[in-house]
Amino acid sequence: MSAPFVQAVLAGHSSLGLAFAALIYLVCFSGTVAVLVHDFERWETPVVAPVEAAGPDTAVATARSFLSGHPATEHIFISLPDINSPRTRVYAELHDGEILEGFAGTDGTWPGPAQTPWSAFMLGLHIDLHLPHAVGSFVVGMTGVALLSLLISGLLSHPRIFRDAFHIRLGGTKRLQEADLHNRAGIWALPFHIVIALTGALLGLTTLIAGTLALAFFKGDVEQTYALFFPPALEDDTTPAPIPDLEAILADAAARAPGAELRMLRLDHPGETGQSVHVTMGYADKLAFGDSYIYDGNGALFHSEQVSESSLGTRILQTIGPYHFGWFAGWISKIAYILLGAALTWVTSTGVAIWTARRRSKGHPAPVTERLWAATVWSQPFAYALSALTALVWPGPDPLLVWAIATGLCLGLTVPFGPVALSAGLRVASAVLLTALPLAHVLRHGAGYADPMAWVINAGLLAGAALIALSLAWRAAPARQSSMA
Known part of the structure; x- marks a missing residue:
């Protein structure tokens, strides 16, 4: 690469870095801490004992315990303990719009909402900066795009970066040492940096991507775009009806997915004729959510989707979240993501420091x-x-x-x-x-x-x-x- 090209790319790298520096730093810092959000939830609620094992009986008991105290429930999600958190998690939306979140007891009883305000704040700051979700997620997504652009321009502006990957000028000026460490930390963890930036951009720009696809293929109808990725819904009917036989539904789902374990039980519009029961059966060797089975209010199978038969695009979409947050291999992936995330945060912080030091050395502080x-x-x-x-x-x-x-x-x-x-x-x-x-x-x-x-x-x-x-x-x-x- 010619010297003028390298200088031009370096100038662009510096300008882009300065423009997005604060946002990139905040997103990287908050993301590193957010890797441990499930563990901070446990820290905020240390009186809740971890669950050794939970299965269909726990899910059914949790659903009944919650609905007995909250019959006017619109949606309820019950996630069983997994490698990320040994707790039965409950997320519910009531008819009046109130959101209730918490953890069921070891016997499936619902003790009430959990008090985890700091964990919720910390995760929300990373996902959408606590702005209106569409706006905040767009800003975070564009920050991911900027970070990805900085990684590419950083490579192009340093032609010898791979050759000098293990060369650090120690004993010289502080600026040269920090520049070398900045470049080495950037190159040593480059695959991680790219994965984080790319998955973050995709997660943040979901609304924009869906809108673009709608304009291109569905005359602006965003609902048709989302229908490509989400299962069909039953016809809405608010006439009161009994809850279907959850034990029979879960037994049927288990028979259809041999070798899989129950991951999530979801009830939509429970107690209504138009209710549905969603069952997710997960596999230990797959990052994707798993097989999905939807049953109507009579307990009959309405729709099913097996992960082995889903498209490559669908499987990629389902693994973006775990890959972005490091929620796929327990503490092994969490520790790796914390260390690599801290390195990315440090690279971001030193980038601006190097720029200011260079200006000061040239007499333009x-x-x-x-x-x-x-x-x-x-x-x-x-x-x-x-x-x-x-x-x-x-x-x-x-x-x-x-x-x-x-x-x-x-x-x-x-x-x-x-x-x-x-x-x-x-x-x-x-x-x-x-x-x-x-x-x-x-x-x-x-x-x-x-x-x-x-x-x-x-x-x-x-x-x-x-x-x-x-x-x-x-x-x-x-x-x-x-x-x-």
Whole structure:
């Protein structure tokens, strides 16, 4: 590649990175934490014991327990424990639009909605930034497109990046060291970065893609587009009717899918003549959702779809979510995604730092950008930790409001403080808050957790505090050495 081409691509890489830097960083940071959303839900509700095993009997008992207390239910989803979470999860929408979410007991009883406000805030921030869903998911999807473009332009602007994949200039200037680490972290985990950016873009731009297909093939009728991917619905009839025999339905589904296990039981319009029962039977060796069976109000099979007979496109669509969040191999994939997600977040943060350092070395510093970027990067560990601590000790305020105030406060500190002081101060504050979280958790819930995951998360929070403290010490070491020289 010619030098002018490389310079042009590098300029475009820098411009695109600066334009989307804050959004990309926020999406990458929130996505890394969201990998553990099921585990943080368990941390927020440590009194709920994990379920050793659950099957059709548990699903039926859960459905009956919930519907006995909420007969005016529009939809109810019952997801059985899996490799991601050892809990029977319930999600229901009532006739009045109220949403109820929680976890059934080991015997299938419904104890009431679970209080997991911080987990819901954290996942929502990654999915749609808590904006109206269509708008927020579009913004997140475009952020994924920008990230994918940055990965490609980063490769094209560094012709020797593969050749120098294991070459790092240590002992030189801080800017050159960070540039080398930025490039190496980008290339070492390139397949992961591409998968995350591509799947994130597809998930976020679903509405836009569906609308485009509707305009191209169905004269703008979006419902026909969605009909390509979703099963047909029964005719709506609100006349009261008894719930069909769920045991017989689940036994029939199991007979039709030998070797599969029940993953989800869904009831639409239960107690009405137009009700339907959806059964999903999953396979341990497949990422796709599994075989789907739909029964009418009389318990007769209305529609079925086997994953082995579905199109390649359908199977790809069903695996986008697990591949994007790392929810497919238990803790093996979760730990890998946390480490790789942290690397991608770090690559994003150092990209802007390298740009500002390059400008400063050329005699054209950008002090405002330096301050804003330091506040942006270190505001998120601080804001996340503060919102989690507030939700733990004072459940009243919305975690989103606490996060927004904390983030705004950090940005406001760019007026009196420089980037070095901001970075150091916010790191110290973040480490202190992360250390306080496990202590506050034990004080509120006691040490006799029914779910041992609470101890795992507490240990992880302390490890995060230690890593931030180490990063502060690592940053301070060169300054001390310089002052002693």
